[in-house]
Amino acid sequence: MGRGRPGRIALKEDIMREGSLEAPTRHAHDWRSPDYLDPTRVDAELRRQFEICHGCRRCFNLCDSFPRLFDLIDAAGDAELAGVSTPALKPVVDACTLCDMCFMTKCPYVPPHAFDLDIPHLMVRYRAMETARGNTPFVARQLTRTDRNGRLAGLAPALANWATRRGNRLTRPLLKLAAGIHPDADLPRYHADTLEKRARAGAPPINQSAPALGRKAVLFATCFGNYNNPDIGSAARAVLAHNGVVTELVYPECCGMPQLEHGEMEEVARKARSVARSLGEWIDKGWDIVALVPSCALMLKFEWPLIEPGDEAVRQLAAATWDITEYIVDIARKEGLAPGLKPVPDGVVLHLSCHARAQNMGAKGADLLRLIPDTPVKVVERCSGHGGSWGIKTGFFPVALKVGKPAARQAADSGCGHLAAECPLAGAHVAQGIEGIDPASRLKSSRHPVEIFAAAYGLSGGNR
Ligand code: SF4
Ligand code: SF4
Structure with missing residues (x-):
């Protein structure tokens, strides 16, 4: 609707960055290139970028990846990266959560700087190579099938929640053995009344005393918002209805962030194209797209256009997508909120x-x-x-x-x-x-x- 959501690389006033004065840009994932999965080229690029990190080290306390890298180098002959074997670098990649913080908030060497660093995307590339070589465990990949898992667990949510509950001495050791899930890790709960089911019962009534904003928003449920915490979507719809915004709940499928963690680029690209077409029908009718979970908003806004850069529907969706917090704050700034x-x-x-x-x-x-x-x-x-x-x-x-x-x-x-x-x-x-x-x-x-x-x-x- 052209309300001027901030540009996607307008970092300078929003996020404090140490070093570079230029707003960063980001290259598309070059995942269709034969070089992308070539182990020799991946290793060379890993070493090129890690060498720069070795000389910089300002990300030493951001996560566990950088300390692992610097410890390896410090323990190697002459304290140089050349003394670290290629297999020894895998745990550095394994420890990356893909939080994006090194790229977004710390690194002065991201494009357009000539050093051309993008550690998170490099981690994705390494994992894509590992997945292509069959080195990503089958069970780990099954855990990322959030729609299938959510639908199955939703058939008997009490049983699923009992089995996954922390402290269940019967099932959690089995989950550890079968799926490699730590027995003390808190796991999401499942619901029979998914957000989709709640939506079928009807939208919340529009507050007739709220100013008519003329806004219409499609809420992209997200897998977590649909199966694991439908209260987020219900709260969002209630707040928007109270402020005179008409909403619809739409959920074609998961955004693919879990697959991106394993570098399953083909599958993430398929999801991007498919969801972009579904939501595009709403965008064409003047609806805004609002995502309920930030990782999913990040996928729609930024990662999908870097995975399918030539797809017009993906580009259109990126431009139309808002995070739910961003959307309500925008209403407050531009039209004002309903009292109460x-x-x-x-x-x-x-x-x-x-x-x-x-x-x-x-x-x-x-x-x-x-x-x-x-x-x-x-x-x-x-x-x-x-x-x-x-x-x-x-x-x-x-x-x-x-x-x-x-x-x-x-x-x-x-x-x-x-x-x-x-x-x-x-x-x-x-x-x-x-x-x-x-x-x-x-x-x-x-x-x-x-x-x-x-x-x-x-x-x-x-x-x-
Ligand atoms: S993206 Fe990975 S390497 Fe970068 S800060 Fe996050 S966990 Fe660390
Ligand atoms: S990612 Fe950038 S800021 Fe962080 S250690 Fe590497 S070169 Fe330094």
Whole structure:
């Protein structure tokens, strides 16, 4: 609708970057090139980029990948990358959660700089090579089939939730054996009343006293919002209806972020083309597209156009997509919000998710919460350490908790009564980290900021 969503690489005023003064650009994934999967070329590019990181080291505390790399180099002969074998570099790639923070917030050497660094996309390329060589375990790939898994679990959600519950001594050891899931990892719950089913029961009534904004929004449910936490979508629809926005819930299929984690480029590209065509019919009729989960918004806005750069429907979808927090803040700025927000006096601490930051839209989750009057809002910017399906795996869960400990510590020490996170997986992971630091903490679970916003309007449940 041409309301001027910020350009996708307008970093400078939104995200503090050390070094480069030029706004970064990003190359398309060159995944159709025969060179893309060539092990010799992948190794050469890995070493070229890692050599620059070795000389720089400013990402030493962002995640576990960089410390692994620098430790390997420091232990090698002459403390040079040349002394590190190619197989020894695999754990560096394995530890990457694809949070995008090195590219988005730290690195002064990303394009258009001549060094041309893009560590997250390089990690994707390495994983694509591993998957093509058959080195990605079958079970790991099955875990990423979120639509199939969600539909199956939704047939008997009580059984699925019992079996996946943390502390189930019968099933969790089996899950560890069969699927490589760490027994202590908190797993998403499943619901019989998916967001799609709730939508079939009808849209929330439009607040007739709200100003007529003329906005119409398709909510892209996302797999997590559909199967694992339909309350996010219900809250979003209630807030938008209260502000006079007509909504429809549309969910063709998952955005493919879980497949991107394994470098399954062909499958992600297929999803991009398919979903872009479905949602394109709405865009052509003047509807905005609003994604409920930041990783999925990131895919629609930024990753898909870099995976299918020649596809007009994908490009059109990227331009029409909003993150839910960004969309409501835009309404507040341009048209003003309907009255009725009540304070949350004991305050909210927000974990600013990496994939929300990576959207170059500013801290919209925090901006949204600050629209609630007389409500203290604190923000935690450190990575939660979760990283999608990565953080639940037996080999990585302890690392995920370690990486997320500073974020959990900041949230635990915030003095706030409520924990929020745009990314539901990150929020649950931070809550689990807090549990380890301060078992008596009030912050036992996390909600999406839009759920807290809806509650502040009195539209759902009230703030617990
Ligand atoms: S994308 Fe995130 S996890 Fe991966 S190397 Fe960069 S900062 Fe580390
Ligand atoms: S990604 Fe960039 S900022 Fe980070 S260590 Fe490598 S060269 Fe330095």
